[in-house]
Amino acid sequence: MKNPTPAGPKPKRTQRDDHQHDDATRQILKRLQQNPRANVDTLKPTQAHEISPQSPFTVQADVRALEALQHVSIMLKSAEEVSDEITELASGVERGLVWSLVHSVEMARSLVDALLKGNGIDPEKTHPTL
Structure with a gap:
């Protein structure tokens, strides 16, 4: 006989601080608004940043903005490919x-790639899988 209720309690959702980057983003936008001629070259390089206390991964210091955008483009391309595969298995x-996730990732990658193209970098040559 089929059990009409799931076995065990429903797993709790992980609490996330989705606003952890708001201050940094606001500072960048304010700086860019104050200098409308600013471009990606005027952005300071990265500061070392721990992803989370539980993660062994960090963002290295002194990565130039264009180089960071290239890496973001590659990561978004990977996320897009994984999301496409998961979509085939999902239902309902x-x-x-x-x-929705696939479309958000595609839009984000398109924006990053447009910035790269605007700065003379061909994103198609950035992606090793293409």
Whole structure:
């Protein structure tokens, strides 16, 4: 006989601080608004940044903005490919949620790639899989 209720309690959602970058983003936007002729070359390089206390990974210091954008483009391309694969396996509401994720990642990558193209970098040559 099929059990009408799931076995065990529903897993709790992980609490996230989705606003952890708001101050940094606001500072960058304010600086760019104050200097409308500013471009990506006027951005300071990265500061070392721990992803989370539980993660062994960090962002290195002194990565130039264009180089960081190239890496972001590659990561977004990977996320897009993984999301596409997951969409094929999903159904119902999950499939719609994953498609939403795919579209958000595609838009983000398009924006980053347009910035790279505007700075004379061909994103197609940045992606080793293309």
